[in-house]
Every structure is written in structure tokens, then in C-alpha cells.
Amino acid sequence: MSAGDVTVHMQVNGRSFALEIPPHHTLLDVLRDTVRLTGTKECCAEGECGACTVLVNGQAVCSCLVLAVEMDGREITTIEGLASGGQLDPLQEAFVATGAVQCGFCIPGMIMAARQLLALNPYPSRAEIQEALVGNLCRCGGYSRILDAVARAAASQR
């Protein structure tokens, strides 16, 4: 622990962590460098690309935009926390099945943003999916397979 570090207690994917962290480190920094969960990706670091999206108490946030010290007492879910017991989340299954995954770098953030959408709105329209994912950039694909994947996951959950 260095001078100025702050102790933060958080749950990540159901595990409890007590972390000593510099107050200027973002949640993204801490997830990747301290907790060593690298599934959450860094791209723009200014909340525009969505690659670092995680769930904080069920709400999708850009982990590059929040300081880790603000996460005291929160429950964080990252892409590594979605599958359980070897069983992929319906969104993960759907992204694979529709061919929505290309280079894959945007996919963890994309899936986490979609996870929140489906939690709030199990019957999203095409426009509602677009609205929910407008902050998640993909550069390989044409997005249409991502739309199909989210719609497919929604249907499979009903």
C-alpha cells in the first residue's frame, strides 16, 4: 500500500475484494490491473466506445468513467461473471450463434450493455436495441448481426 491509497471493498462477480488503491484509478484500471480480470477492454478511456462496460449493481456503466473508490460496497459484474457453471449466458450463446463476433474486442462491453437492456426490457424492439447499444462501437462488422444476437437472446429468455 502506498501513501494516499484508499481501502475499497467491492464484490466482483460474487467474490469479495478489499483493495488498496490510489484514489485516481478508475474502476477499469482496478479490474484489469489489480483484480486481473482482463475481459473488460480499454479503448477510448472517455466513455464513448463502450468497450469497458460493466454492471454496477445491475446498471451498465463505462468503467473508465468511474473512480474505483466510488465503488465501495458495490457489486460489479464483468464479462467473466456472466457464464455460470460452464453454461454461457443466453446473450453469449446468441452472439456466437449469429456470427456477431468478429475480432471480439468490443464484444464484452456490447454484451454487458445488452445484459442491462434485457434485464429492464425483456421485449426490446429493434429501435430499443439500437438505443441501448448506441454507445458501444464496433469496427469489424455491420452491427446487424449484433442486433440479431440481442433479439435472439431476448426471445430465448422468454
Added chain:
Amino acid sequence: MNTDYWIGRSHERVGARDRVTGALRYTADLSFDDALHVKLVYVGGARSKIKEIDRSDALKVPGVACVLIADDLPQPIARFGPAFADRPILATGETKFFGEPVAAVVAGTKDAAEAAAALVQVEAEPLAAVLSVEDALDHASPLVQDPSLRPKDPLATTNVLREWTFGWGNTDGVAAHLIVEHEYRFPMVTHFAIEPHVFIAAPEGDGVTLWTPTQHPFVLQRVVAAALKWPIARVRIVAPDPGGGFGGKGWPKFEPLLAVLALRLGRPVRLVLTLEETFQQARRTSARIHAKTSFDGDGHIIAQELNTDFLIGAYADIGVRVVSKASYAACGPYRTQNAKVTARALLSHTTPSTAFRGFGTPQASWAVESQLTEAAGILGIDPVEIRRRNLPRKGEAFIPNDTPADGDWAAALASAERSIDWHTPLAKNRGRGIALGLKSSSTASASLAIVRLHYDASVSVLSATSDMGQGARTVLAQIAGTELGVTPDRVVITMGDTSIVPYDSSTSASRSTVFMGNAVLKACAEIRRKLQAICAKALDVEESAIEVVPGEVKTPKGTMSYAEVMQAGLGPPRGEIIGIGEERGGGYRPEHPLGGRPEFWEFMCTAVEVEVDPQTGMVDVTRLVLASDVGKALNPAQVEAQDEGAAVMGVGHSLMEELILDSTGRIVNLGAMDYRIPTIQDIPRDLHSVLIENEDGPGPYGAKGAGEGGILGIAGAIGAAVNQAVGVQIRDLPLTPERIWRAIQSAGAKLP
């Protein structure tokens, strides 16, 4: 075993599961316990004289291991590059583009490196910079490159790095019914792969190892070895799967610097660029294209004269090849009776321009396709029809002495015409556009593959292709599985480590399915030949009595599995059977302007429908259809996904993307906030891809390359559709709402 189902089916992407769970390790996810962190130091503006660099405060930051500047390196400083060794490892004397570092800070933590980098004091004097085509051609402008770097080059005292003239026939004095002559501009755009550039280097044994998501591990190995003056064998490149490449991760950048740092410090060093820094290290080659197209009264192209001035960056990178290759085939997929293309690669004080999906063809296509559409309007010929009249038939040599037309291009055109409902009426403020694109594929290049059949008949494929989102692993697994009759779970593809995989020229030019695919095919054939010999010996029969088919060996004593043959032939000591495949295509031809004929043409027909809001100039691309002749789609979903992705990327440079420089050459719209790329809300409601498959390509099972075609004609199609919708003709990209709105206003103002 029937394994036919492997080919032509949309098999699940190999590696997709690791990508949806976060398990896949991209380069920045690799962890080295003792790694030091690198932060680069820059000065503002495109070009500055470096007068003094004061490192004293930076060196006081706890944890700082070193602050390296050019003066610390052996002089003259080592230079590197894939085409010319012109780029110094660190800026020396002066910076030549915004984003060229003058120092590298190395520290134990990212925080310390960042803090120290901010404390490096650089005294620099801003100098006049070359920022545009016009600047580069102005004799009063400063020289971007020191002429001493270009000995014996007659152009060394100009900013023209190279110039070429391509063509055939005689364009002088042709009798034309109609001449259309205009100038077109294509902006600087950036690749914006979602994974920013990252470089890790570590001393290892007698050499150095670099981890970086490069598309071309063997190019990097050669360039780093040359920069270090080391044998190639002492440089090991490990290329984890890139998080998107698009050409931006093709060519060396900071790898030589990282190698030097790792060797000096004896520790692993890592440099993760921010997205803003990434924007400053690679871009598409911008262009000014002057086009003069001559037609007869029926719309046949009598002549095309093109002046293609491409603005490359401060160093040649591979931009110089972009210019020659795109210009050579700039006249497009047409029967042009007389052609003259005068091309120039112009140096400037800007980010090095490099390969970018389409490799210069979208720039040329924007001009050529717009010219054709405009001529069609003047001549009263339908834009589809004028293209049909000029399309070569399969087998026709539309560029003399080169690869003839190699597909059913008319079928693709007709298919796009049908799919977009070309002849149906349009509502107000709507328009349709169609454009063709033709890209020269890989010319002289080589791919090697090693396939290992293990004792249990499972298979390892070693290939230096990079799986950067196109799905190369999947296609190579499909090929090896088909040829050796094994199921997907028994094939493992290893890529990207030059100490394991054999040589491959590059993952570029849509070449991997054809070149690497054929190499894997040939390696599998060698394994089957060896199985035949082993089996004959084990059974003591003539080899001719043995037939090896995928998954099975037919012998006079009955059918055996591959594993049974290996057990019988290799016995208890065990072993494996190794096949080596090599594909060199048509090979190097010194007399050819590009050093070789394209192995195939990548052809694409693009049709769009747009709706334009005349009040705001906003364009909504409502429908987008792509039709290509791919020979054989080994994995149709992967081909379609690449087409769609390329098309949406093309919508970006057509409507919204442009790197904007201020008067000092600083990029003002750095990063995701200020540089907009298409989002999920920008995609056409109807976006689909039609594949023409006649199994007539040079790749496995008749495949041709795919993946870049979708981007080639987008701008020409959208420009034509906007023109039809609101009656404005704009020749500078992107077609921003402001440009369209202003054009509408000025057109309206001229009305009586």
C-alpha cells in the same frame, strides 16, 4: 467419413466462445510480473526543431528507469520501414508529424511513467509544415525528407517520393462524344480498430521477443532485425489475435524502440497507446484525383485519364505501395480503350499513411464511379446500364497483359440491381446509387503452412496468418478438416509466433483464404502421400494399391483409419506425420509494374438507397446491397459479415469521418468523442450481401479472396444517391450534413 459439410457452411467461428466470455488474451491482457511501463513524450504541432530536452525532473520521479532520447542512441540513428528505412527510432533533429515522439520514459508503474513524461521539458521551435497536396507540390515548401536519405533519387529535392505512369493505348486526341472532367477529394481517415496499438518487448536468450497484435509477424521480424542489425533468427515476434486491424496494424511503428528499450534495461517493457495516440500513428492515404473520362454516344468508355495525387505521411511506411497499387488498377472493372494514370506519392508532415481496407482503391473508385454516374445522366443512360455496357466478360483482358476478368461481374451487377429494386419509383428526397469496385489482390507473395498429423489423428496447423476478425482460423480449420477428414474439435490452429509458425508474407490484400488456404491444402496433400507410403510399407503392398482419402485409407486388406495406419506404420516409438505446403501464386515478375499479376480480382457491386433531409443535409442510408463474385464462400456467414462491416466502414468515410488538421498540423479531432464512426443507429435498415459462386477462383475449392470489397464503391454509390435525392453534386468527401446543406443552399440561390 463425409466431411463435405465443412466447406460452404457457416461453421461457428473458431475462438468465438473465448471472445464472448472474456477469456481471450489480447496483447494488452498479457501479464509480465517484472514489466516496465513506457510513456512517450511529444511536442505540439506537426514539425518542430528539437533544441533541448531536459530530463532532470522526470528522472527524479520514483520508479523511473530511464528517459531515452535520440541522442542516446548510436549515431547515425537507426532507421526502419517496410518499403524504405526512413523512419528514425525516435525523432532526431526535428519532429516530422504530430505524434512523432521525442523521448520515451520507462518506469515501474504506469502512473510513474505518465507523471515523468509530463515532466520532460522539451524546448522546440515550430517550423513550417507540409500539410496538403498543394503544399507538397509547392516548390517553396520545405522538404519533408532530408535528401541525403534518398541518394541517387532524382526526386530527392522534391516532396514527391515516387511517381508512376500506368496505362495503355493513347489518350491523346481521342474523338469523344462526351468528356467529363472533374476533381475529387478523399479525406484522411483513421482505422479506429477498437483495440489501440500495444507493444511489449523482452530480452529472451540471445535475442529479443516482441508481443504485438501485428497483421504481418514476418514483416515485423525482418524490419526489427534490420533496425538492430541482427540476424532474423534472433528476433521473435508473437502476435496475439488483433482486436481489429484493417491495415493499421500491418506495419512496424514502435517495435524497434521497444526492442531497444528492453535490451538496454534487460527487462520486459510495455507500451499501450491511448486511442488518441493510435490516431496519430496510422491513417488512410488522402487523395486529390483529377479525372477526365471520354465516352462515345452510347456510353462506352473511350479513354480515362487520371491524375492521382496521394498525400502520404512523413515516412513512406507502406503508403508508397498503396499509391502505386491503387493507381495501377484505378480505371476500375471496365473495358477502357485508352488509359493513362499519372500517380504521385507525396510526402507531408502528417501521420504516416498506411494500408487501410481497400488499399487506395476506395479513393480512386470515388472519382471513377462518380464520373460514370455523371456521364450516364448527361447521356440519358441508366447508371446500371452504362456500367453493364463497359463491363468486361469473364476471360477478357481489360488491363492488357494482366490477369483477365475472372468472374461473372455482370451477374453481380444484375443481382444488385434486382436486390435494391432499382427500377421502382422513389419517394421525395430519396435517391439510389450504384457503384462498382475492383481491387487488385495480392501479387507476388508467399504463404507457408505446416500441418502435423498426430498419432491419434488429431491435427495441428501452424500458420502465420493473423486472425484479426475475418475468421482465418475457422476457414483454415475447415480446409484442414475437410482434407484430412477430422472433426472440428480435433484441429488446432496455432498462429502468430515466428518461433513456431513458418513464413507468411502478410495478412492483407484479402489473400489469406487463397494463399494460406492453398498452403494448408498442399500440406494436407503431402500428409496423405506420406500416409500412403507408410501404409504400403506396413502392409507390404505396392503404394498404388493404397488410396488415401479424407479420414480413411483404403487398402487391399480393408479400410483403415489414419490412426490405425500410423499405429501400424510407426509402431511403439510413435511419431507424427508432417506436411509442408507453400503457395507463391504467379510469383515475382520483374517486368510487371507491380512486380506480379494479381492472383484474383476482388470485385464488388454496391447499391444504396438514401433519404436526405433537405432542411439539415442529414443522410440516412436506408438500404445497402452488396453483390460480389467470390468464387466459393468457404464460410458464407464470415464472408457476409466482412462485406457488411466493410460497407458500414465505407458509410463512415462517405458521410462522417475525416481527420481535421489545424494550421500547425495538429489533429484537432482526436479520439472517440470528436471523431465519429458509424454506430448501431447509423446502419441501413436493409443491409445484405449477395454472393455469386461459380467455384472459379484460385483458392481452395474455387475460392477468391473477400473482405475488402464491401468498402470499395460505397462513396460512389452514396454520392450518386444523394445527388438523385436532392440534386447536389459534391466531389469532396465526407458528405457531411453541412456540405450537403450548403450545396442545397447554393443551388437554390442560383435559381431565378
